[in-house]
Amino acid sequence: MENIDLTKIDKVERIQRPTREVFYRDFFFRSKPIIITEAMSDWRALSLWTPDYLKSVIGTVLLPIAVSSNGIFPCDPEKGWSSTCYEEMEFRNYIDLISLKNELKKTYYLQHKSIPEKFPVLANDLEYPEYFNKNNTTMNLWIGSGGNFTPIHYDFAPNFLAQVKGQKQVVLFPPTESARLYPLPLHSENANLSRVNIDKPDLQKLTA
Numbered sequence: 589m590e591n592i593d594l595t596k597i598d599k600v601e602r603i604q605r606p607t608r609e610v611f612y613r614d615f616f617f618r619s620k621p622i623i624i625t626e627a628m629s630d631w632r633a634l635s636l637w638t639p640d641y642l643k644s645v646i647g648t649v650l651l652p653i654a655v656s657s658n659g660i661f662p663c664d665p666e667k668g669w670s671s672t673c674y675e676e677m678e679f680r681n682y683i684d685l686i687s688l689k690n691e692l693k694k695t696y697y698l699q700h701k702s703i704p705e706k707f708p709v710l711a712n713d714l715e716y717p718e719y720f721n722k723n724n725t726t727m728n729l730w731i732g733s734g735g736n737f738t739p740i741h742y743d744f745a746p747n748f749l750a751q752v753k754g755q756k757q758v759v760l761f762p763p764t765e766s767a768r769l770y771p772l773p774l775h776s777e778n779a780n781l782s783r784v785n786i787d788k789p790d791l792q793k794l795t796a
């Protein structure tokens with residue numbers, strides 16, 4: 589993020605695999621984000637999920653892949669989520685495409701695909717953390733070509749992010765800041781989406 593002074597942002601606390609009781613009491617019920625370390629140490633995915641392995645087990649699954657010319661998904665947040673463009677391709681072709689990395693002219697994102705529904709074979713490589721129930725949780729796969737940027741938004745359900753490969757930067761805002769995040773109109777399908785580009789905030793526009 590170019591214009592943000594990262595030293596002024598509070599760091600999210602890290603804690604090594606707390607008990608369920610501590611997790612709910614000290615974090616979940618206080619709406620306090622937390623980085624849990626060692627939570628994935630028994631996941632087979634960590635060693636198993638290479639591009640070749642994934643191609644061999646789910647290579648022929650046909651998927652809508654989000655495409656963006658500016659790395660932002662959706663590329664015009666003012667127009668909302670439905671402005672995202674998709675290209676349909678088999679998973680193996682997607683992996684081959686994004687392995688071209690620097691040669692790519694566009695940015696690609698496999699977003700929010702249910703693992704149990706679309707890729708049931710992969711569910712064996714994960715362990716549900718002890719903090720939530722399998723029955724009322726969805727588990728989704730996200731794979732990006734690199735440098736992908738999802739605009740600030742609000743999710744209606746609590747989230748666990750499990751990073752299997754690569755890295756992701758997450759910036760969180762407390763609910764008290766919602767009004768300052770210029771959400772799109774209430775009662776639209778984009779009410780959970782902010783108009784602020786945190787990467788390049790347009791201060792003229794926001795104060796106008």
Ligand SMILES: O=C(O)CCC(=O)C(=O)O
Pocket residue numbers: 730737738743747
């Ligand atoms: O990781 C991302 O790019 C977005 C994730 C997200 O929006 C979500 O899990 O709801």
